[in-house]
Amino acid sequence: MNTFSIVPAVSFLLIIISGSFVLLHNPKSKVNIYFFFVCLTIAFWNAYYITYNFDISNKNVYLFSLLCYGFINFIPMTILSYISEFLDIKWIKKWNYFNYIYGVIIFYLILNTNFIIDGINYFKWGYIPKAGKYHPFYLFYFFIQIFIFLNVLSTRVFDQKYKNDPKLNHSKYIFAAFMILLVGALDYLANYGIDYIPKGHYFGTIFICLLAYAMIKHKLMNIEIVLKKSLVYTLLITAITIVYSISIYFVEHIVQSMLGYKSILVSVSTATFIALLFIPLKNLIQDFIEKTLFKGSYVQIAEQNELLRTEVAQAERLKSIAILASGIAHEIKNPLTPIKTFAEQLPRRMDDKNFLSSFSKIILKEVERIDTLVHELLDFAKPKQPNLIPTNIHKVINQTLEFLNNDFIRYKIDLIKIFNADKERMLRIDDQQIKQCLLNIILNAIESMNYGGKLTVTTEDFSTHTQIIIEDSGIGISKEDLDHIFDPFFTKKDHGTGLGLSITHEIIKSHGGKILVESLVGKGTKFILQIPH
Amino acid sequence: MSHQKKILICDDEEGIRESLKLILSDDYPLIIVDNGDQAIDTIRKNPDIALALLDIKMPKVHGLDILNALKKENPKLKIIMVTGYRSVETAAEASRLGASGYVVKPFKSEEILEVVKKNLG
Numbered sequence: 001m002n003t004f005s006i007v008p009a010v011s012f013l014l015i016i017i018s019g020s021f022v023l024l025h026n027p028k029s030k031v032n033i034y035f036f037f038v039c040l041t042i043a044f045w046n047a048y049y050i051t052y053n054f055d056i057s058n059k060n061v062y063l064f065s066l067l068c069y070g071f072i073n074f075i076p077m078t079i080l081s082y083i084s085e086f087l088d089i090k091w092i093k094k095w096n097y098f099n100y101i102y103g104v105i106i107f108y109l110i111l112n113t114n115f116i117i118d119g120i121n122y123f124k125w126g127y128i129p130k131a132g133k134y135h136p137f138y139l140f141y142f143f144i145q146i147f148i149f150l151n152v153l154s155t156r157v158f159d160q161k162y163k164n165d166p167k168l169n170h171s172k173y174i175f176a177a178f179m180i181l182l183v184g185a186l187d188y189l190a191n192y193g194i195d196y197i198p199k200g201h202y203f204g205t206i207f208i209c210l211l212a213y214a215m216i217k218h219k220l221m222n223i224e225i226v227l228k229k230s231l232v233y234t235l236l237i238t239a240i241t242i243v244y245s246i247s248i249y250f251v252e253h254i255v256q257s258m259l260g261y262k263s264i265l266v267s268v269s270t271a272t273f274i275a276l277l278f279i280p281l282k283n284l285i286q287d288f289i290e291k292t293l294f295k296g297s298y299v300q301i302a303e304q305n306e307l308l309r310t311e312v313a314q315a316e317r318l319k320s321i322a323i324l325a326s327g328i329a330h331e332i333k334n335p336l337t338p339i340k341t342f343a344e345q346l347p348r349r350m351d352d353k354n355f356l357s358s359f360s361k362i363i364l365k366e367v368e369r370i371d372t373l374v375h376e377l378l379d380f381a382k383p384k385q386p387n388l389i390p391t392n393i394h395k396v397i398n399q400t401l402e403f404l405n406n407d408f409i410r411y412k413i414d415l416i417k418i419f420n421a422d423k424e425r426m427l428r429i430d431d432q433q434i435k436q437c438l439l440n441i442i443l444n445a446i447e448s449m450n451y452g453g454k455l456t457v458t459t460e461d462f463s464t465h466t467q468i469i470i471e472d473s474g475i476g477i478s479k480e481d482l483d484h485i486f487d488p489f490f491t492k493k494d495h496g497t498g499l500g501l502s503i504t505h506e507i508i509k510s511h512g513g514k515i516l517v518e519s520l521v522g523k524g525t526k527f528i529l530q531i532p533h
Numbered sequence: 534m535s536h537q538k539k540i541l542i543c544d545d546e547e548g549i550r551e552s553l554k555l556i557l558s559d560d561y562p563l564i565i566v567d568n569g570d571q572a573i574d575t576i577r578k579n580p581d582i583a584l585a586l587l588d589i590k591m592p593k594v595h596g597l598d599i600l601n602a603l604k605k606e607n608p609k610l611k612i613i614m615v616t617g618y619r620s621v622e623t624a625a626e627a628s629r630l631g632a633s634g635y636v637v638k639p640f641k642s643e644e645i646l647e648v649v650k651k652n653l654g
Contacts, residue, residue: 329617330590330617331617333617333637333638333639334546334548334549334617334638335548336638336639337546337548337549337552337638337639337640338548338549338551338552339639340552340639340640340641341551341552341555341556341639341642342552344641344642345555345556345642355555358551359551359555362547362548362551365547365548366548
């Protein structure tokens with residue numbers, strides 16, 4: 001056993017942990033899944049270096065070495081999957097299916113034949129599997145895959161066409177990471193008997209660190225802390241292992257030359273030394289990472305995050321404008337149609353009393369509809385800044401409920417009030433706007449209960465906000481519709497504009513609050529308004 | 534009434550129903566309903582209805598779903614979709630599902646008469 005094996009062994013574990021962190025953070029993201037696979041194959045590359053310090057002629061060690069070698073064969077494929085998913089390149093995705101099948105065949109050949117690996121090369125510094133007769137072919141296709149992804153990436157990085165691609169910066173990091181990883185490919189020389197000490201595990205670790213950094217900075221902003229910590233501890237443990245190995249090596253020599261035998265004192269004293277070193281070393285590395293890798297990154301990341309958020313918000317706004325536009329088209333063209341027909345038919349039917357009386361009513365109604373719509377649209381487009389005044393929230397709720405009292409009687413609705421919040425709870429609200437919100441929600445609730453039902457209004461205090469819950473026993477809202485109820489013009493009612501709830505949403509937002517909704521079809525709906533203190 | 538082919542009008546908007554009635558009632562016998570379920574029921578009970586004018590956007594159920602259901606009831610039925618806005622996707626979907634025509638609101642009386650006449654031969 002050689003203590004130097006500890007470095008690749010620790011890197012192996014930590015790369016797998018890093019990959020798992022990313023994967024567990026969002027197991028549904030395909031980019032994360034492929035990143036995990038990349039980590040897995042690179043980790044096996046590290047594991048492979050554990051063995052060159054062992055006597056590889058031992059059958060089990062040799063088998064382990066071959067197994068790791070088989071996994072290394074999957075590195076280009078997992079990286080191709082990662083890149084093609086990230087840049088959404090369909091032909092690579094398709095081609096890669098073939099690569100995986102090829103990979104499985106090579107894996108089999110490595111383990112069961114001497115085509116790819118045939119025996120062992122012995123060097124002063126360790127043992128390395130010897131290249132078999134067909135190893136050059138394997139190597140050739142290995143580099144073809146690498147060439148393809150470098151080609152794709154360099155196009156993304158250097159072609160002017162992608163100058164404004166939001167993924168450009170991320171691509172640059174991936175490209176840089178691969179260039180470093182490529183140096184690690186020199187390790188294949190040792191398979192051919194050339195005396196070159198493998199260094200791939202260092203490049204592999206740097207590669208994962210760079211990829212993780214790129215993901216933190218440009219993609220997975222919210223796992224930044226997790227990854228940064230894992231990065232600190234990866235380097236920390238690597239550093240400690242190196243210090244530990246070197247210390248043991250030298251101290252062992254000194255002690256042995258002095259005492260003439262090995263002593264437990266060596267391990268104990270080194271362990272004490274390491275223990276004393278742990279915290280300052282950790283701080284040193286943390287400092288180093290903050291200052292180098294994440295240099296100025298707080299501001300940069302914040303700026304880039306802001307930029308991304310603006311882009312997303314803008315896209316969302318465009319989407320809602322599109323919904324709004326089609327809603328307006330429908331809402332205005334409907335009343336316009338009878339007005340147009342009336343105007344067309346009028347000269348011909350001037351004397352038709354039935355026509356005149358029925359259509360004059362319809363036209364009046366339709367004009368009123370357009371008028372209401374325009375008002376609601378204006379309210380929606382330019383929500384008035386709320387006039388926030390400390391107001392007793394229970395008073396506002398009671399006034400709204402009293403206003404609706406006749407409806408409760410007419411539609412046979414049992415009203416239950418559970419005011420658990422402080423009776424004198426004052427909230428900074430615009431009482432007219434909050435009344436409008438409550439009205440919108442309660443009127444919807446009444447309509448959903450279709451003659452008879454139970455309406456429960458509850459208030460609750462929390463440390464930061466007060467919650468108003470309005471729960472009905474109505475027909476409920478289906479899962480698909482639930483995603484759209486706050487969209488402008490989304491309605492399931494016969495005579496609704498579909499603006500009520502979107503206005504409610506806007507109002508609560510402008511109060512710094514939140515509106516949540518839960519619903520079960522056939523059971524009822526629950527609206528939760530959270531208004532901050 | 535010069536023609537005897539029956540027409541079904543299905544729209545949730547009173548104004549549209551009345552407009553279509555005004556435009557068509559002199560020339561065709563009409564059955565007017567205000568929702569999809571009634572439309573399907575009517576087509577099932579009246580196989581002599583030759584054409585349906587159908588709003589594409591109605592509450593509760595999408596006009597294209599009704600179109601599909603009506604076609605199942607009576608594959609020979611001609612269906613004209615009435616819509617608030619021209620959208621390529623909806624037009625394509627309507628034609629794929631077998632609609633014979635497409636009228637955009639607010640329509641002209643002649644437009645309706647023409648598309649109905651064309652489809653009833």
